[in-house]
Amino acid sequence: MLRKFYIVLSLVLIASFALAACGPTATEAPVAEETEAPVAEETEAPAVDAGPKVLNVWSFTNEIRTMAIAYEGKNPDVDVIYTMIPMTDGEYQTKVKAAVGTADAPDVVALEAAFVKEWVESDLLMDLNELLPYTEELQTYPAVVEVGTNDGVSKAFSYQATPGAYFYRRSIATECLGTDDPAEVQAMVADIDKFVETAAKIHDCGTGDYFAVGTAGAMFNPFLANRAQPWIVDDTLVFDPMVNEYVDFAKMMRENGYESQAGQWSEGWFAGMNDTLVDANGTPKKIFSYFLPTWGLPYVLIPNSTSDNTDTGGDWAMINGPLAYQWGGTWVGVLDTAPNAELAKDFVRFVALDEENLTNWATGVYTNDYLKAIDPETPDDQQQPSGDFVSSQVVVEKIASSFDDSDLAKWLGGQNSYTAFAKAAPSVNGKLMTGSDDAIQRALQSALEQYLNDEVTKEEMWPIWLDSVRNEFPDLVIPELPADFME
Amino acid sequence: MQANFRKNYYGYLFIAPFIIGFLIFGLYPVYDTVYLSFTDTTIMSPNSAQWVGLKNFERLFADDFFMRAVRNTWLIWLLNFIPQIGVALLVSVWFTSTRLKIKGVGVWRTLFYMPNLLMPASVAALFFALFSFYGPINQFMVKSGFLPEAMHYLQNTTVTRGLVVFIQWWMWFGQTVIIVMAGMTAISTSLYEAAMVDGASAWQMFSRITMPLLKPILIYIFVTSLVGGMQMFDIPYMLTDGRGSPAYSIMTNNILMYSKFSSSKGHIGAASSVGVLVFIMTTVIALGIFYFLRDRDSQ
Numbered sequence: 001m002l003r004k005f006y007i008v009l010s011l012v013l014i015a016s017f018a019l020a021a022c023g024p025t026a027t028e029a030p031v032a033e034e035t036e037a038p039v040a041e042e043t044e045a046p047a048v049d050a051g052p053k054v055l056n057v058w059s060f061t062n063e064i065r066t067m068a069i070a071y072e073g074k075n076p077d078v079d080v081i082y083t084m085i086p087m088t089d090g091e092y093q094t095k096v097k098a099a100v101g102t103a104d105a106p107d108v109v110a111l112e113a114a115f116v117k118e119w120v121e122s123d124l125l126m127d128l129n130e131l132l133p134y135t136e137e138l139q140t141y142p143a144v145v146e147v148g149t150n151d152g153v154s155k156a157f158s159y160q161a162t163p164g165a166y167f168y169r170r171s172i173a174t175e176c177l178g179t180d181d182p183a184e185v186q187a188m189v190a191d192i193d194k195f196v197e198t199a200a201k202i203h204d205c206g207t208g209d210y211f212a213v214g215t216a217g218a219m220f221n222p223f224l225a226n227r228a229q230p231w232i233v234d235d236t237l238v239f240d241p242m243v244n245e246y247v248d249f250a251k252m253m254r255e256n257g258y259e260s261q262a263g264q265w266s267e268g269w270f271a272g273m274n275d276t277l278v279d280a281n282g283t284p285k286k287i288f289s290y291f292l293p294t295w296g297l298p299y300v301l302i303p304n305s306t307s308d309n310t311d312t313g314g315d316w317a318m319i320n321g322p323l324a325y326q327w328g329g330t331w332v333g334v335l336d337t338a339p340n341a342e343l344a345k346d347f348v349r350f351v352a353l354d355e356e357n358l359t360n361w362a363t364g365v366y367t368n369d370y371l372k373a374i375d376p377e378t379p380d381d382q383q384q385p386s387g388d389f390v391s392s393q394v395v396v397e398k399i400a401s402s403f404d405d406s407d408l409a410k411w412l413g414g415q416n417s418y419t420a421f422a423k424a425a426p427s428v429n430g431k432l433m434t435g436s437d438d439a440i441q442r443a444l445q446s447a448l449e450q451y452l453n454d455e456v457t458k459e460e461m462w463p464i465w466l467d468s469v470r471n472e473f474p475d476l477v478i479p480e481l482p483a484d485f486m487e
Numbered sequence: 488m489q490a491n492f493r494k495n496y497y498g499y500l501f502i503a504p505f506i507i508g509f510l511i512f513g514l515y516p517v518y519d520t521v522y523l524s525f526t527d528t529t530i531m532s533p534n535s536a537q538w539v540g541l542k543n544f545e546r547l548f549a550d551d552f553f554m555r556a557v558r559n560t561w562l563i564w565l566l567n568f569i570p571q572i573g574v575a576l577l578v579s580v581w582f583t584s585t586r587l588k589i590k591g592v593g594v595w596r597t598l599f600y601m602p603n604l605l606m607p608a609s610v611a612a613l614f615f616a617l618f619s620f621y622g623p624i625n626q627f628m629v630k631s632g633f634l635p636e637a638m639h640y641l642q643n644t645t646v647t648r649g650l651v652v653f654i655q656w657w658m659w660f661g662q663t664v665i666i667v668m669a670g671m672t673a674i675s676t677s678l679y680e681a682a683m684v685d686g687a688s689a690w691q692m693f694s695r696i697t698m699p700l701l702k703p704i705l706i707y708i709f710v711t712s713l714v715g716g717m718q719m720f721d722i723p724y725m726l727t728d729g730r731g732s733p734a735y736s737i738m739t740n741n742i743l744m745y746s747k748f749s750s751s752k753g754h755i756g757a758a759s760s761v762g763v764l765v766f767i768m769t770t771v772i773a774l775g776i777f778y779f780l781r782d783r784d785s786q
Contacts, residue, residue: 268621271621280636449732455643455734
């Protein structure tokens with residue numbers, strides 16, 4: 001009896017193996033069936049109410065939720081179901097990838113700069129070329145369109161342009177450099193050599209308690225933005241001289257004590273923004289400057305400039321810094337499988353290419369009260385403060401002067417950040433971005449940290465990085481390292 | 488035969504839900520993983536998947552990366568399993584000892600088990616904050632003179648591995664204590680009484696009575712811990728940057744598998760090959776354990 005059972009069991013096993021071998025289509029079917037139920041539940045409820053058109057939007061922050069509610073205000077027959085999944089360690093990317101091809105895949109996805117290219121280069125996003133006329137009308141910054149385009153097909157657009165800037169503390173500048181005037185300070189950090197000289201001055205003037213920057217990692221983006229070639233050309237990894245220069249630069253900054261060793265997004269890095277950075281001995285430390293892009297001002301620097309006892313607001317100034325760069329940004333695209341393509345496209349148009357929406361977005365029209373009037377269930381902290389830098393040159397030029405007397409300007413000691421960003425935005429380069437940047441750069445930073453902490457030598461650092469790259473990109477050709485990378 | 492069948496019929500009926508569930512949710516995914524491991528399927532372009540034979544496996548052994556992950560996993564698992572079982576045995580002997588009569592056993596057992604109830608994410612975040620450069624551990628170490636200056640703990644491979652080992656041990660030894668204690672209390676006290684009458688020492692009673700009778704329990708703990716240890720993921724993933732940093736010292740099998748899955752194109756074919764090898768490795772070891780620790784007397 002038992003033997004018979006085993007025979008049957010093993011036959012079932014073989015059969016199931018054969019079934020699995022039928023191909024990927026066979027593997028997808030059960031997933032789809034499995035996930036159909038919950039989606040039906042979600043969409044059923046509103047469908048009963050008034051039969052609105054439903055749009056599923058996934059994002060990694062709550063920013064776009066504001067626009068989703070505004071969109072519902074303009075289109076009462078549409079119900080936007082908004083899902084926020086954080087992306088701290090890549091959860092969002094994983095979740096979206098896992099949902100692709102299943103019934104609970106979203107219609108519209110938000111794509112961050114770090115991974116937008118992967119998607120634009122894939123076949124999973126819908127062709128949105130029909131929205132291109134709007135970009136001409138609004139004079140969307142070329143880099144923004146370029147990033148969302150692959151082989152002449154535009155698949156994602158952004159409401160933001162994200163040129164980078166350099167923010168410094170006026171009080172420390174006056175104390176150590178003799179002036180806090182933006183033009184004069186810009187001259188002192190005009191290129192990397194001058195920046196290093198100034199960093200040394202800041203260090204000596206604060207007798208080691210002042211740091212030029214929180215971490216040399218802050219200049220990773222600016223250095224990489226000035227490479228000649230992207231990371232991958234013709235399936236081959238490119239070792240741009242800028243990469244080596246950055247590694248040496250970061251090491252020099254660490255060895256000379258020009259940086260506080262507080263990594264980006266770490267507690268110490270934030271503490272420096274409001275003068276509460278204290279080292280292990282209890283000695284207070286100060287950080288002179290931060291490299292942050294447009295969104296860094298309203299979302300990072302200003303919210304972190306106050307602590308219980310300190311407030312550095314008004315003590316900041318903004319200049320271009322040593323290198324032009326861009327950092328981050330959120331694009332929106334439509335998944336190829338979206339059942340209501342027209343609606344989804346219209347949502348993307350509204351989010352990224354609608355003059356009124358972009359104006360409202362940047363000028364603080366979308367207050368919590370405004371959103372609550374449309375959707376009473378809006379969370380209390382959902383709103384859009386003014387000051388985000390939008391992707392349309394037309395809108396930027398119209399609203400830039402309105403920030404002359406704004407709270408933002410007061411925070412920057414009277415400088416209008418919007419006008420400053422508007423000058424930097426057109427020169428931003430979108431050509432260097434590829435779908436593999438995120439993984440390659442994260443692996444490099446991980447290996448570099450080892451080198452900065454003297455855990456490995458520079459020669460040992462490169463293989464640590466390249467092993468990781470090779471394992472994540474099986475088909476990538478990795479050439480020999482140039483000789484000068486070893487010096 | 489007919490009567491036999493009738494009697495057995497209900498048995499099959501009762502286990503059918505499990506068997507069916509297992510076939511669909513347990514066995515099918517395993518076979519699908521095996522299938523995928525012979526293809527170059529990616530998530531971002533699922534339609535261009537091709538059968539590539541053993542290429543995924545060849546690539547795994549083409550460099551040291553995969554073997555490093557295997558070595559890491561074994562090292563971290565062994566370093567936390569040995570003290571875990573050791574401490575669990577010691578604590579259980581004390582707690583069940585009729586001579587010591589320790590009070591508040593239930594309270595201790597609960598306290599030991601507590602860390603297991605914490606979310607791994609919060610545990611990892613806690614240790615990350617404690618051991619960060621501007622964190623409290625550095626303040627303590629420098630102010631009390633143990634270190635001349637603050638250090639980057641999570642950039643040091645030994646410290647980072649040690650932390651993972653400690654967290655795994657701390658989170659899981661309470662669980663092991665509970666199982667071992669259950670096993671020990673199940674041993675009849677008359678055996679110990681007889682041994683005491685014969686003048687056996689505490690060590691003799693432990694090695695001649697407790698250990699042999701505890702063997703099935705120990706095998707169970709060993710195998711479940713091995714299976715769990717080979718799939719170690721959450722703590723090492725979240726403690727540093729999710730890539731096994733520093734220098735891949737805490738990159739485990741599953742982190743490697745995950746990084747292949749979550750890479751820009753989503754190489755699920757290549758990721759599956761890692762899963763298959765871990766599956767084979769775990770199965771062989773588990774079968775080996777059963778073979779070597781089998782009850783030889785009953786043969």
